[in-house]
Amino acid sequence: MTAAIDIHHLDKSFGRVKALDGLDLRVDAGTVHGFLGPNGAGKSTTIRILLGLLRADGGRARLLGGDPWGDAVALHRRLAYVPGDVELWPNLTGGEAIDLFARLRGGTDPVRRDELCQRFDLDPSKKGRTYSKGNRQKVALIAALASDVELLLLDEPTAGLDPLMEAVFQECIREVKDAGRTVLLSSHILAQVEVLADQISIIRQGKIVETGSLTELRHLTRTSVEAVTDRPADGLANLAGVHGLRTADGQVRFEVDGDQLAVVVRELGDLGVQGLTVRPPTLEQLLLRHYGDRLVGNGAGEVA
Amino acid sequence: MTATTPHRTTPVGTGTAVTGTGNLLRFMLRRDRFRLPAWTLGLPLLMTYFAAALDTIAQTPEDLAGLTAFTSSPAGALFGGPGFGFDDLTIERFLAGQYGLYVLLGAGLMGLLTVVRHTRTEERTGRAELVRANVVGRHAQLTAALTLTTVMAVLVALLIGAMMTSRGFDAGGSMLFGASVGAVALAFAGIAAVTVQLSEYPRAASGTAGTALGAAFVLRGLGDMAAVQGSGPSWLSWLSPIGWSQQTAAYVHDRWWPLAIALAFAATTAATGYVLSARRDFGAGLVPPRPGPPRAASWLAGPLTFAFRLHRASLIGWSAALLVAGVAYGSFTQPLLDGFENAPADLVEVMGGGSGDLLAGYLGMMGLTMALVVGVFAVLAVQSLRAEETEGRTEPVLATSVSRAAWIGGHLAVVALGVPWLLLVAGAGMGVGAAASTGDAGLLGDLLVGHLAHTPAVWLVLGAATLLYAAAPRMLPVIWVVLGYGLIAGYFAPILELPENVLRLSPFEHVGEYPLEDVSVVAVVLLTVLAGALAQAAVSAFRRRDLAGGA
Numbered sequence: 072m073t074a075a076i077d078i079h080h081l082d083k084s085f086g087r088v089k090a091l092d093g094l095d096l097r098v099d100a101g102t103v104h105g106f107l108g109p110n111g112a113g114k115s116t117t118i119r120i121l122l123g124l125l126r127a128d129g130g131r132a133r134l135l136g137g138d139p140w141g142d143a144v145a146l147h148r149r150l151a152y153v154p155g156d157v158e159l160w161p162n163l164t165g166g167e168a169i170d171l172f173a174r175l176r177g178g179t180d181p182v183r184r185d186e187l188c189q190r191f192d193l194d195p196s197k198k199g200r201t202y203s204k205g206n207r208q209k210v211a212l213i214a215a216l217a218s219d220v221e222l223l224l225l226d227e228p229t230a231g232l233d234p235l236m237e238a239v240f241q242e243c244i245r246e247v248k249d250a251g252r253t254v255l256l257s258s259h260i261l262a263q264v265e266v267l268a269d270q271i272s273i274i275r276q277g278k279i280v281e282t283g284s285l286t287e288l289r290h291l292t293r294t295s296v297e298a299v300t301d302r303p304a305d306g307l308a309n310l311a312g313v314h315g316l317r318t319a320d321g322q323v324r325f326e327v328d329g330d331q332l333a334v335v336v337r338e339l340g341d342l343g344v345q346g347l348t349v350r351p352p353t354l355e356q357l358l359l360r361h362y363g364d365r366l367v368g369n370g371a372g373e374v375a
Numbered sequence: 376m377t378a379t380t381p382h383r384t385t386p387v388g389t390g391t392a393v394t395g396t397g398n399l400l401r402f403m404l405r406r407d408r409f410r411l412p413a414w415t416l417g418l419p420l421l422m423t424y425f426a427a428a429l430d431t432i433a434q435t436p437e438d439l440a441g442l443t444a445f446t447s448s449p450a451g452a453l454f455g456g457p458g459f460g461f462d463d464l465t466i467e468r469f470l471a472g473q474y475g476l477y478v479l480l481g482a483g484l485m486g487l488l489t490v491v492r493h494t495r496t497e498e499r500t501g502r503a504e505l506v507r508a509n510v511v512g513r514h515a516q517l518t519a520a521l522t523l524t525t526v527m528a529v530l531v532a533l534l535i536g537a538m539m540t541s542r543g544f545d546a547g548g549s550m551l552f553g554a555s556v557g558a559v560a561l562a563f564a565g566i567a568a569v570t571v572q573l574s575e576y577p578r579a580a581s582g583t584a585g586t587a588l589g590a591a592f593v594l595r596g597l598g599d600m601a602a603v604q605g606s607g608p609s610w611l612s613w614l615s616p617i618g619w620s621q622q623t624a625a626y627v628h629d630r631w632w633p634l635a636i637a638l639a640f641a642a643t644t645a646a647t648g649y650v651l652s653a654r655r656d657f658g659a660g661l662v663p664p665r666p667g668p669p670r671a672a673s674w675l676a677g678p679l680t681f682a683f684r685l686h687r688a689s690l691i692g693w694s695a696a697l698l699v700a701g702v703a704y705g706s707f708t709q710p711l712l713d714g715f716e717n718a719p720a721d722l723v724e725v726m727g728g729g730s731g732d733l734l735a736g737y738l739g740m741m742g743l744t745m746a747l748v749v750g751v752f753a754v755l756a757v758q759s760l761r762a763e764e765t766e767g768r769t770e771p772v773l774a775t776s777v778s779r780a781a782w783i784g785g786h787l788a789v790v791a792l793g794v795p796w797l798l799l800v801a802g803a804g805m806g807v808g809a810a811a812s813t814g815d816a817g818l819l820g821d822l823l824v825g826h827l828a829h830t831p832a833v834w835l836v837l838g839a840a841t842l843l844y845a846a847a848p849r850m851l852p853v854i855w856v857v858l859g860y861g862l863i864a865g866y867f868a869p870i871l872e873l874p875e876n877v878l879r880l881s882p883f884e885h886v887g888e889y890p891l892e893d894v895s896v897v898a899v900v901l902l903t904v905l906a907g908a909l910a911q912a913a914v915s916a917f918r919r920r921d922l923a924g925g926a
Contacts, residue, residue: 119770119922122770122773122774123773124770124773124774124921124922125921125922126921143773143778143779144776144777144778145776147773147774147775147776147777148776150774151774152771152774154767154770154771156767157767157771158766158767158768159768160685160768162688163667163684164666164667164668164669166667166668166669166670166671167667167668167670167671167672167675168671169671170670170671170675171671171675171681172771172772172775174671174675174676174677175676175677175678175681175772175775175776175777176775176776177776194666195669195670196666196667196668196669197664197666197667198664198666198667200576201575201664211771224774
């Protein structure tokens with residue numbers, strides 16, 4: 072499979088702040104790639120380097136086979152971008168902005184543009200300064216989705232959308248994927264990435280700390296187990312890979328490492344299991360494992 | 376688990392529409408801890424500056440008498456006032472009657488900006504919503520803003536009165552002059568109390584109130600001109616809040632009663648503001664926002680046309696303002712010539728008539744003035760580029776197939792073409808006005824050439840500003856030094872006796888002030904080439920740097 076995005080050891084500093092610290096990222100063509108991380112981890116910086124808006128200090132980045140800085144204009148014809156904070160021109164209407172973006176990129180399908188305006192319930196005759204954050208976001212999304220491009224770079228694209236519009240957005244991304252296009256979807260909204268992404272990369276402090284499919288990543292983390300057994304199950308605590316076991320009202324709860332699950336389930340059977348709930352890890356838990364130390368240390372100390 | 380009665384604070388009293396005004400006022404004073412002293416000290420200091428400047432210009436009674444000719448002319452009336460007691464001129468009469476106008480204008484601005492800042496701006500940003508959710512009445516915000524403005528107006532009145540008294544002028548007249556300045560602030564606070572109800576946007580509110588200020592200036596200008604000439608509609612002055620303050624005739628008739636009109640006007644407009652505010656929803660305006668075209672016009676398709684679309688509103692506004700200003704200044708050519716016949720030599724020299732040809736000197740100086748004004752347009756246009764970038768609107772454009780060179784080049788081209796266009800408009804306005812005033816149609820051609828000849832100098836400023844923006848965006852404000860120096864070198868060189876090579880540091884000192892001096896073709900070519908080189912350097916610098924903006 073060819074790579075739409077191929078990044079090796081990218082570095083970027085702003086003054087003394089190291090925004091990217093040897094970042095590696097590969098996005099296969101035709102996939103939806105979730106780019107997950109807390110605010111300030113380097114997601115937007117990576118995307119801005121891919122757009123040629125920032126120049127990397129070191130490393131190598133290839134975008135659709137080209138150089139993001141040198142071939143910026145040619146590459147931009149083949150991609151569309153939605154920033155996290157969409158700002159519009161106060162005295163241009165939303166419709167004018169959509170058309171303008173489309174024309175500057177090289178043209179769109181007007182039927183699709185109108186259809187998207189309807190689906191996203193956007194009034195294109197309002198002036199930019201009268202739109203709410205969510206509506207500005209819709210303008211940028213419609214402009215991007217209406218264009219016939221190979222790659223969509225979406226930087227937290229649904230931050231201001233309500234759940235209904237979020238559902239429309241997910242539908243649109245599935246259509247994009249069915250059409251064989253590539254999507255890089257940056258987010259800290261885990262549920263969204265979970266639903267849409269084929270592959271996920273987790274970025275932390277300018278480095279990719281995990282990458283793989285959701286299934287692959289689940290092996291890396293712990294599964295939550297709740298069980299009711301005939302005989303006391305306290306002995307399970309001595310098994311390798313079992314963590315945080317506690318018993319209450321005849322029910323045992325614990326977490327187990329992904330690769331030890333089979334052993335533990337066999338053991339539960341021997342203990343005469345009557346009820347069993349096994350929950351796969353959510354992306355929250357995946358993240359908690361990577362940022363857990365920090366969350367415990369200073370819960371709210373996140374850098375915006 | 377607990378036996379104590381739950382402690383609950385019950386609402387005390389019923390609360391009125393102005394509940395919370397006191398708290399809001401304290402909060403506004405805290406927010407304006409620098410702004411309030413800046414205004415209330417700034418206006419008296421401006422008056423002090425005028426007083427000190429006049430002392431140096433008019434050191435003998437003869438100097439003062441020489442000024443009378445100018446101030447009693449229609450031009451003097453337009454830019455000064457009705458000229459009470461100018462037939463027996465004293466320093467204080469001249470200060471109040473001629474320079475006082477600019478302090479009155481400043482007070483009007485202070486009043487309207489303060490009210491807009493603390494009402495509509497707060498509502499627009501959403502901060503007022505948080506405030507109103509507390510124990511704050513419907514009218515508390517407006518009441519507190521008007522109270523704050525009143526406090527500022529009273530402070531300005533007292534300080535100006537005290538300052539003028541301390542210079543040895545009549546105490547009664549000084550206090551009256553101070554009060555007349557404060558009255559203008561109140562009148563325009565009242566007007567702003569109405570305009571903030573009309574539109575959702577603070578800029579529209581201050582723009583509408585500012586237009587009223589401009590209209591007040593023009594109305595009393597026309598009325599005062601008629602009064603000085605002794606014929607025509609001098610009653611026009613009585614339609615203007617600025618006019619009421621000037622009609623007090625401080626140091627001459629010392630009439631207090633015109634200020635009663637100003638106070639009644641302020642009270643009526645403020646009351647109207649309250650009534651209107653009760654008829655609209657929070658955050659909304661009485662005038663609903665108009666929808667625009669749902670599709671972009673077909674010509675709006677590339678970086679160049681897009682740049683034009685963004686600068687279009689500004690170009691239209693500047694064109695209109697320069698045309699009006701041009702016609703106005705042009706039509707004073709003849710009255711000015713008449714007025715200057717007996718003016719002191721220093722003043723003639725300042726007004727550009729040093730070589731003896733007063734007409735050519737005046738027209739040449741107006742060309743330079745317009746060039747400096749168009750220079751302001753160019754610098755503001757480059758500053759708007761920086762705002763585009765830092766506010767995150769450039770980023771999505773550069774993420775399309777628009778190259779950096781095309782983006783900055785498109786804007787540069789539009790502004791560069793706007794420069795000769797605006798000079799042409801200003802020159803045409805001046806020319807038509809001057810030709811009509813003097814009856815010499817040939818002046819139109821002279822003025823068009825004289826204005827357009829400054830194009831390369833403004834281009835040089837534009838090129839330098841763009842290079843600063845492209846290479847070191849934070850340094851962009853430095854460009855104002857060039858314009859400021861251009862102003863000083865152009866106007867005050869004869870007084871300051873600057874040496875020739877120091878003078879020539881200003882880009883505006885090379886082309887020549889036609890028709891007083893010939894246009895230097897060499898300078899035109901050199902300045903154009905230099906401006907082009909700066910623009911080229913700007914484009915390549917912009918291609919190298921990181922784009923700012925966003926988180």
